[in-house]
Amino acid sequence: METVSAGMVGAIDQIGLPAALDQGYFEAAGVVVEVAEPFATGVDQLNALETDQIQIAQVGTPLIGAVLSGADYVILGNYTGSASQLGIDETMGVVARDGSGIVEGDLASLAGKNIGVAVGSINHLYLLSVLEAHGMVPEDVEIINTAPPDMGVALQTGGIDAAIVWDPWPMIIEDQVEGSYEVARGGGYIGFVGYIVAKREWAEANQDVVEAFLTARAAADQWMRENPDDAAEVAARWLSNLDPEIAREAMRFNVAQLDPRISACNYAALDAAVTTLHDLGSIDGTFDVSTVFAPGPINAVVAEKPDLFDDLPPIPAGAEVSDGFAFDPAAGLCTG
Template sequence: MQETRRRFIKGAAMGAAALALPMAGKTWAAGAQAVRYGGSAWLGHYPAWLAIQAGYFKNEGLDVGWESFGTTSARVSALLSGNIDMAVTAAPAALAVMSRGSRHFAIIGVPENFGRVEGLIVRDGVQNLQDLKGKKIGVTFASSAHLLVLNLLDQAGLKAGKEVAVLNVPAPEMPAAFQAGQIDAAAAWTPQFNAIRSMPGARLLADDTQFSLYKDYGVTPGPDVLVARRAFLDKHPETVKRFLKAYFRANEQLRAQPESTVAALTELTKLSAADQLEMVKGADWYGASEQGALLAPGSKYIDGLQQLAEMMVRYGQIDKTPPVREWVDSAYL
């Protein structure tokens, strides 16, 4: 588990922010408040991209610049070092930084729930989790899918590394490894998730909705959270409020009119229109009206993130459990 711990903690806290690659965005009239957003082609960044392309930020007097990152750790590092102001990140990466005591950022929103586009895919002969005994599962270590696998095996009373071999396979290589028979099961997220599911003889055994915390708290193994640099929040509170207004306007469009978002999003993802629409429809998009309940003190969602942090400690992903509530700030909604 040492490599896993390094990737979650050291990678998130110390990854090179220089990996940020500026991506051409729209530049608005002089005088607009600048906001630097860190994103990627992952669906958690769709709202920010759509709000840029549709002019929602412009309408709020904001000039939001987009910087693309290849890894979550690079994105989080850029936020902590002040190279970007806001980003969406997988909660485990944020929890890893919290566990180190960093107070330089806050969770200010929850974009979506993507529990149906990540899961454990097996071959036809595997009917249940118990059938995985003695088999090989491929998963990318230090990922949300890794947490899902460890939790599913735990639920089934199977020991990872003893009764079931859990192998570290980079996400892009997962489809080929499954197709070649190098692994008996694959834990992946979209688009690899979709590619493997479509292979002959493959079937979905469990997705994120079978994750133990999802059942009780609605929290997946790697839920996305919208985070902002604390110094930016303190200096530009009204800007943050306008950002969130435009951001959740895009979320409402993703939820209510998914077809209308496809053309803009394919510029980011390079997916086909059909695959892009499937991606949008595969997530549950949260609107502005739902944020207060999600982020409120004592909310089921924040309690779920706390439980996720405790689970990460049990599975050796982080060293100690942070008090998650202390990093949540709903004052800008």
């Protein structure tokens, strides 16, 4: 069997990788996968990919900066996201401190508040889209660059009025900070970007291995969708200090975004992220997202193992893609 080293960040939506290992799906697919210790950030993980410490990474928005810096990576599938719709963000939560004046269920009440996000990350993109949807601009709030592990303390001390962050951090913060409460969750404001990534040269030279890996990941995703409580137990084992009850709560939202297929919806989600970060001034350039997607291997898995995907919503008509697909943002192939 071929041996592959794969990486992940310590987040609930990346648990499909160790789940595939624990449930024996990699072995069944004919590939030996060594899962590296969870990396602190996506940037750390891409550094490991670049130096060949791992061959496959699970990464979101840090991929954008890497591509703009000249890295020749390809997207082979999703570890979180959706191929059937654009707006999916069920794993994103907004948590406010007691006395903040922010109204539960009313995101317009963020106006004038100090909002903690990791600048340049998916939670930053979520905030920007929320503001736009409610007729506000970034200057209508004070954006405080805050790493997820620091958000609880920042809320408790009044450094921020609300934290916007991915699971399981909203649950952890509510558990840690007395009086804190969930303002909102998800809402379809953004298309989540969370990709299975490899170096282009390696992926093209190891297509059989890539397909075997993606087959196992698809099997693990389906298992997690069908067995969220068991998947939460895997998360509690792999993510240090994660309370099993919080893992179960977070997994209920995570399974809604387990769709490894690639469609025009994923191209649109990445294009929107690139455009937003560029308009914000967080990145210096843009790129044609068509150049980084390689849908051929996951399409082959879908064709060979359709039963692994039969519980997922269908890809919208016209949004199907194949290798060489040229994405046109104006075509509106995935707008829901």
